[in-house]
Amino acid sequence: MTEFTTTSRGDRVAYDLLGSGPAVVFVTGAGPDRADDPVTAETAQRAADAGLTTVTFDRLGRGESPAEGRLDLDRELAAVGAMIDVAGGSAVLVGHSSGCSLSLKAATAGLPVTGLALWEAPLGDPAATTQAWADEIERLLDAGDHENAMRHYMKDMPPEWLAEMEASPAWPMIARTVATYRADAHSLAWAQRALEDGTLDITVPVLAMYGTKTFPEMPVAAASIVAAVPKGTEKEMPGAMHSWEPEPMAAKLAEFTRACAG
Incomplete structure (x- = not known):
């Protein structure tokens, strides 16, 4: 059942909270809300069944999280922070596509992020x-x-x-x-600059993933992220067309999140 919370910037965010245990928050990229993202919903349920607390949410201006005005990166990071709060105060962020750059930015912004599980970050241009x-x-x-x-x-x-x-x-x-999508564009530009400049200050474990059937730039992007952080792992996973398969993804998230929680 949908629940709601209000961010530090005053935005009302809709979310689903499932399970108990070490927490993961799913950060989607450009486009989807919970109602039209069955892959993430199934993954969250499977991960909850495997012993995690899972949070999925409608990003600002989507679904049941209506928001007016300029939806910039600061407002999105406040929404991510609010989701970490409802998850229990700390969490692994599961970024999908441009949600990867939002998750990377959240980890550098001082939010209580215990790890980053990133699926097909669209990075690689100068x-x-x-x-x-x-x-x-x-x-x-x-x-x-x-x-x-x-x-x-x-x-x-x-x-x-x-x-x-x-x-x-x-x-x-x-x-x-x-x-x-304004925050997505901002975070992608920031992440690409940080990778190029060597200023991606991420100390938590990072799992950079891509599908078995994917675009050629995705493994290259994953490798560049792993090379830029001290605790990075690259992993090919079942998936195609920029999406993962829920069952193996949930199992990998359960394994990774437990490791991040110590």
Whole structure:
């Protein structure tokens, strides 16, 4: 059943809390809320059944977490912090896609993160290129040009993904959801710069994962993250098309989270 909490920035966030034991908080990337993310929901239930406390939540401006105004990185980090609180005060963050860069940023921002389990972080371009991409998204969002902001956000993704969205009668509504991607763009630009500069100050264990059937840049990104942290492990896992398989993922999360909890 959906529960709600309020962040330190005054935003109301919807979440599901399951199980008991060492905690994990799932941090999704651009796009999904809980209602249209069955893979994460199943994984959270399986991980709870395996002895973890699991938290899934609707990021700001999505699902049952409506939010107005500029949804920047500070507000998203406050939401992650609130989810760690409801999980029991400390947690492993499970980042998916741009949720990986949000999770990395949370760990460097002083939040009580015990470990990072990262699935297919979309990193690898030069930092200047990523920053220019993020700056253009910022400009388009500030101008209220949601359709072109969405097109720009997705410019390096498989073109059929965007084509399917644009072909939908709901395209104008879909495009408006890009307003919730501002923090993703900010965190990706920050993470790429930190990797390039050698300033990714992460001391907790990091598990960087990618699927058995994935885009060629994903294993490269995982390797770059592992090389940048003192306690990093790279792992190929069952999965395809930027998503994991719930059963093996839940088992790996249970193993990793228990290790992080000592």
